[in-house]
Amino acid sequence: MEPDSRTRWRCRRGMLENDWLLGQFLAQGYAQLDQEGRDAFERLLDYPDNVLLDVVMGRQTTVDDGIARLVPAIRAAAAAETAP
Amino acid sequence: MNLTRRKFDALIIGAGGAGLRAALQLSNGDAKVAVVSKVFPTRSHTVAAQGGVNAALANVLPDSWHWHMFDTVKGSDYLGDQDAIEYMCRAASKVVYELDHFGVPFSRLDNGNIYQRAFGGQSQNFGQTQAARTCAAADRTGHAILHSLYQQNLRARTHFFDEYFAVDLLRDEQGFVLGVLAFEILTGEPIVIEAKTTLIATGGAGQLFRTTTNALINTGDGMAMALRAGVPLEDMEFVQFHPTGIAGRGMLITEGARGEGGFLVNADGERFMERYAPRAKDLASRDVVSRSIATEVREGRGCGRNRDHVLLDLRHLGADAIHHRLPGIREASMTFLGIDPIEAPIPVFPTCHYSMGGIPTNCLGQVVAPVKDTPEDPVPGLYAAGEAACVSVHGANRLGGNSLLDILVFGRAAANHILEYLSENRYHRPLDEGAVERAMARLTRWDRKDPGDGTAERIEPLRRELRKVMEDHCSVFRTDEVMREGVEKVRALRERLNHAVIADHSATFNTARVEAMELENLMDCALATIRSALGREESRGAHSRIDFPERDDQHWLKHSLYSLVDDSLDYKPVRTQPNTVASFPPKERVY
Incomplete structure (x- = not known):
C-alpha cells in the first residue's frame, strides 16, 4: 500500500537528515509494509526529531520491537539511492 | 465571503524558537494568542540547531557583553546594525537564565554553573584571546529549547493551529496588517485569522538552493508574504554557505574532516586547493x-555522472583514524550515500546553511519599511523575528551561537x-474584504485544471x-555575468509557474497544493536574493564577488532593500551608532 498524504506530511521534519531518510523510505520501502509495519511507522513518526534520527542511525535503541524491525529497512532505502 | 473567522490579539506565523x-x-502577558504552523510545532527547524546560545x-x-558585541559587529563585516547588536548582547544573559528556568x-x-564552549569568532578584550561564550544542552540545544518552549506554551494556554498553511497577510488600505488567510491542511478549509498584531517567524529560505542543510520546510513563506504585502526584504544577498555538504543531499561534512588531513580532489584526481591556496x-x-x-x-573538472561535485578523500588517513577520529562523518557518508570513506571518497559541494537577510525590523521587532518619509517607518500591526527577519544583528555574516540568541532575544x-501596542489598540480594525478576496484568489488559483x-x-x-539555477548563478560563484543570466532564468521560471497546475484537487490533506504555494514563495525569495546579489558590487x-573582490565601505556600507511590487532595489544606511557605547568603526576583518 502506498503512503497516504497525511503520512507523507508527517514525514516533513525539522531536520534535513530525517526528511531524507523518511522520504527515501516512503519511495522505496513503505509499500512493502503490512498493517503492523505501517502502525509501527506511525509510532516512529511520533518521536521527536532527534530521537527519531538517533534510533534510525542506531545510536539509540528502542523498546518498541515494531519500530526496531523498521530501522534496517529505512537505512537500506536511504543507502539504495545511488551516489551522485 | 462566507469563511470561517477567528479573532485574536496576536497571531504568530511559525512555531520555531522565535x-x-x-x-x-504574550500568553503570560494575558494576550489572546494564536500560533499557525504548517508542521507540528516541535518539528520546526530550530530542532536542528546543535551548537548553542552565546x-x-x-x-x-x-567575558563581557561588550566583547560579545565587538565580535558580532566584526563578524558581520560591519554591516550589522550596532544598536540591535548592543541590544542583543546585553539581553543575552537574561534570555539564557530564562531558558534555564523554563527547563x-x-x-x-x-x-x-552553566558550561560554556569556545566557538570560532569569540574573543576576550575586543579581539584578543579566545573566549568561551556558548551555552549548550549537549549537542541538541535547539531541540531542548524548542521542546521546553512548546511545553511552556501549552501550560500558558497558547492556541495552536497545527498543520495550517498561511497564504497571505491581510493588509488594509491604510497599511495596517490585520491577520492572515490560512487553510487547514487536513480539510483544505480556508480560515480568516484576524489579529490586532501579526508576527512572522517562519524561518529561512534554505530550500532556494539545490544543496542545503535546511529541512524541506524552509521555503521562505513569511519572507514572501511580506514581499507580496509590499514590504521589501533586506540584505537577501547574504547567504551563509558551508564548503562541504554531501553532494546531492546537503548534509554537512564538518571542517574536522579536512582538519584531520582529508583533502579535496577534482575529476583529474588533482588536489586542486594547492592551486587556489598554496599555503x-x-x-x-x-x-x-x-x-x-x-x-x-564550472570549468568542467567536476566529478560524478553530472560532473557537478568534487571529492573529499579520507582514505589515506587509514581505517583506524577514520574509526576513532571521524566516526560521525563516516556514519553520515554511509547512511546518506552508502559510501564508506575508508574505501571511497565522499562527493561534496558547498551547502547553503543560513539566510542573514529577511524582513526588515527594528530592535522592537516591528517590521520597518519605506512607507512615508524614512526607510524605517513601522508597518502598523506587523512584526517579524528570527531567521525570517533582518534586524540586522548578523549583517553580512553570522557568528556561530548567535542565531539561537537572535530568535530568543527578538522573539x-x-x-x-x-x-504595549495592544494596550493602546484595544479593538480590532474592520477587516478589508478586498484583501481577503485577493488572498483567496491566490489559494483558489490552484483549483485550475490542466x-x-x-x-x-x-x-x-x-x-x-529553480534550485539548480540558484545554485549555479547565485551561490558561491558570483559575477555580474553569471548573476545577470540567473536573474533572467529566475524570471522565466516565475513566468512558467503561472502556467503550473497540480494533479490533486482533493480537499483532504492536499499536500500538492501546499508544495505549489511553497514554490511560489521560493520564487519570490529567489528573485529578491539574486537581484540583491547582482546589485551589490563589492x-x-x-x-563574495569575483569581479568585485574587495569590501568597499565608501559605497556599500548600506543595507539592500528589494521590493517585489515594483521589482526594484533601494538602499538604507547601516545603523553604526550603538545605544550607549561608542561605535566600532569598520576595520579589516582578520582572525
Missing part, C-alpha cells in the same frame, strides 16, 4: 574553499512591544530547476 518565545511572552555569562573564562537542560560545570590548501577559509570547489565544477522583544493542450507546467520540475562577509 515564534514560541514570542507566544509564551551569552557573556563568564562562567568559564572572563532547558544546559550542560553544567562541576560547580553547577593553507584544504584548510583555507570557508569562502575560499567554497569558491574553489564551484570553480572546479521576546517583539512580544513585549506587541503587548487545459490538456500541453502548456501546463508541473511543480516538481520547476522546483528542481565582497563583504558571505557575499
